[in-house]
Amino acid sequence: MTRTCAADGCDNPVPRRPGKIGRQPIYCSPACRPSRARPAVYVEAERADDSDDPSRGWEVRLRRGEHVVVLQRQLGRFSATALAADVLALLEGSPALAGQEGGTIE
Ligand SMILES: [Zn+2]
Known part of the structure; x- marks a missing residue:
């Protein structure tokens, strides 16, 4: 039935x-x-606030509202951006776009 x-x-x-x-x-x-009741998931690639190494102080995070999960720390900017693009592609189920950051899915 x-x-x-x-x-x-x-x-x-x-x-x-x-x-x-x-x-x-x-x-x-x-x-x-x-699914409008839940805030969107953001993939963030940003310089960590507490970093003392400017060249490898980037981290990649997943954020939904106030809930944040750090995926990886101590990355260079290029690595962080690439990882963020890969994670975003996984979440969206689409091929990675180089250089994409701060994307959103629902
Ligand atoms: Zn339907």
């Missing part, structure tokens, strides 16, 4: 997951699921 996606204007069927514990999905895909 299937039912229809709960998103406005979407008539895709939502398959049930027999045997799965927890809530059954009511949207057909992540794109239809409202």
Whole structure:
């Protein structure tokens, strides 16, 4: 038995997951699921405030609202920017764009 996606204007069927514990999905895909309640995730590549080595004082962070996870410290600027681009590409599921920083996903 299937039912229809709960998103406005979407008539895709939502398959049930027999045997799965927890809530059954009511949207057909992540794109239809409202996620506006959560702040976006930012990938940051910035010079760390407490760095005493200007050439390798960069760090890469993931931020959602006030929640920050430092992925790597003690990077050079180029390495930090490249890592941030890779992480952003992973989060967005798209190829990395060289030099991209401060991108956002939802
Ligand atoms: Zn849908």
